[in-house]
Amino acid sequence: MSFGSRARAAMTAYGPACVGIDPHASLLDDWGLTDSVEGLDRFAATAVEAFAGHVAFVKPQSAFFERFGAKGVAILERTIQDLRHTGTLVILDVKRGDIGSTAAAYADAYLDEDAPMGCDAITVSPFLGFGSLQPFFDVAERNDAGVFVLALTSNEEGHEVQHARSGGETVAGSILAQLAALNSGASPMGSYGAVVGATIGATEEDLAINGPLLVPGFGAQGGTVEDIGRLFAGVLDNVIPATSRGILAAGPDVQKLREAAREVNRILVGS
Numbered sequence: 001m002s003f004g005s006r007a008r009a010a011m012t013a014y015g016p017a018c019v020g021i022d023p024h025a026s027l028l029d030d031w032g033l034t035d036s037v038e039g040l041d042r043f044a045a046t047a048v049e050a051f052a053g054h055v056a057f058v059k060p061q062s063a064f065f066e067r068f069g070a071k072g073v074a075i076l077e078r079t080i081q082d083l084r085h086t087g088t089l090v091i092l093d094v095k096r097g098d099i100g101s102t103a104a105a106y107a108d109a110y111l112d113e114d115a116p117m118g119c120d121a122i123t124v125s126p127f128l129g130f131g132s133l134q135p136f137f138d139v140a141e142r143n144d145a146g147v148f149v150l151a152l153t154s155n156e157e158g159h160e161v162q163h164a165r166s167g168g169e170t171v172a173g174s175i176l177a178q179l180a181a182l183n184s185g186a187s188p189m190g191s192y193g194a195v196v197g198a199t200i201g202a203t204e205e206d207l208a209i210n211g212p213l214l215v216p217g218f219g220a221q222g223g224t225v226e227d228i229g230r231l232f233a234g235v236l237d238n239v240i241p242a243t244s245r246g247i248l249a250a251g252p253d254v255q256k257l258r259e260a261a262r263e264v265n266r267i268l269v270g271s
Contacts, residue, residue, distance in 0.1 A: 003089075003121055003146030003191035004183075007212050010056035010089050011240070015265030018057035018091060018214065020244030021047050021079075023064045027245075031252040037071045040064075043252075044079045050257035053086035055265070059214075059242055062094045077117050089120040091148065091214065097125030099132045107139035111147075121146030123195060123214070127161055127171075130178050137182065137192065146191045148214045151175045152205065154197030154221075173205050183210040189238055198223025198241065200231070207232060213239045219246030225267060241268060 001009075023043045025035040031046075033039035044065075051058050065076035083090050096106040109115055110122045124136050126149050136147050151172050152162055162172040169177075176194055183190025193212035196203075199222050207213060213232065217223040218241035232239045243264060250260035 002144050002186070003140070004186055004189040004211065006089060006120070006144075007056070007146065007191075007240070008188040010087075014054070014056040015262075015269050016240050017055060017261060017264045017268055018059050018240050018242040019047075019051050019055050019247050019261055020093070020216070020242050021058055021060040022244045022248070027248060030249070033252075037068050037075070040068055040072055041075050044075050046252050046254060046257070047248075048079060048082045050251070050254045051261060052083050052088050054258055055088060055261050057089045057091055057240060057242075058083050059091045059093050059244075061244075062092055073117075080117055080119055084120065091121045091123070091146075092117070092119040093123050095123050095125050095150065096136075097128055097132065099128055100135075103132060104135035104139070107136045111136065111139045111143055111145040113143045113145075118143070119145070121148060121191075121193075123148045123150065125150050126175050130175060140191060144191075146193060146212070148193040148195050148212070149175055149179060151179075151194040152196045152200050152203055154199045154217050170205065172203075176205055176207065176209055179211055180206075180209040186210060193238075193240075196231070198227050198231070203231065207235050209238075211238065214242060215239055216242045219243035219264065220249070221245070228268075 023040055028035050028039045033042055065072040080090050092110055110117055110119050112118050124133055124147055126133055140147050164171050179192050179194055182192045190211040193214055194209055195214045198215045198217035247260045250256040
């Protein structure tokens with residue numbers, strides 16, 4: 001099954017929420033863990049126990065594992081494998097972007113089914129030119145994986161690039177249009193998605209790309225159900241709201257973490 005097909009099935013079975021796994025130092029401390037490899041290991045194991053097989057998507061933030069070096073990457077590798085073993089879809093937040101053989105190497109590292117850190121999907125940056133992402137799309141196509149392209153992010157610094165115009169079209173608009181072309185004709189939806197922040201306020205861009213829309217910023221970061229309903233009217237079925245702090249604050253108790261994730265899905269589905 002394509003990533004788009006698997007994503008649709010998972011959203012139907014569990015709800016659309018994506019749980020972000022961001023083991024930053026303050027969260028480890030809140031959980032009574034040390035800011036160390038040992039603390040990271042315990043955190044990751046608890047997250048797997050809480051969410052594997054109970055939510056549609058989990059989104060580990062690679063940087064918070066990488067900061068511990070090789071041992072942290074090894075924990076990330078195991079976490080990805082343990083989550084995927086239960087059928088939970090893993091979207092690795094790595095925001096990679098490069099050209100030529102380097103982009104192909106990144107694609108092989110994260111999207112090849114046989115790679116140690118092979119995931120269901122990753123985030124990528126298109127700001128070396130949308131065409132530079134072709135190696136990611138090629139490897140994803142061969143492995144039934146997905147790619148989420150940064151399009152409209154919530155950070156203020158992104159505006160100077162994403163809202164810049166060339167030939168009357170914004171950079172973000174061009175990215176979205178090219179994703180729509182890649183997803184054309186796919187059913188139930190394509191495998192190539194866009195990252196659009198829940199807290200961008202408003203947009204006139206066409207978000208109907210026939211692919212998944214990964215929406216960070218929901219919950220503790222300020223994005224509301226009303227924001228999602230307003231921003232994504234007409235494409236709500238493809239929206240994957242991502243939240244981390246709002247759910248992870250319930251830890252380290254596994255049952256409380258699991259219930260927090262269920263509650264977020266109840267809120268979203270109820271909307």
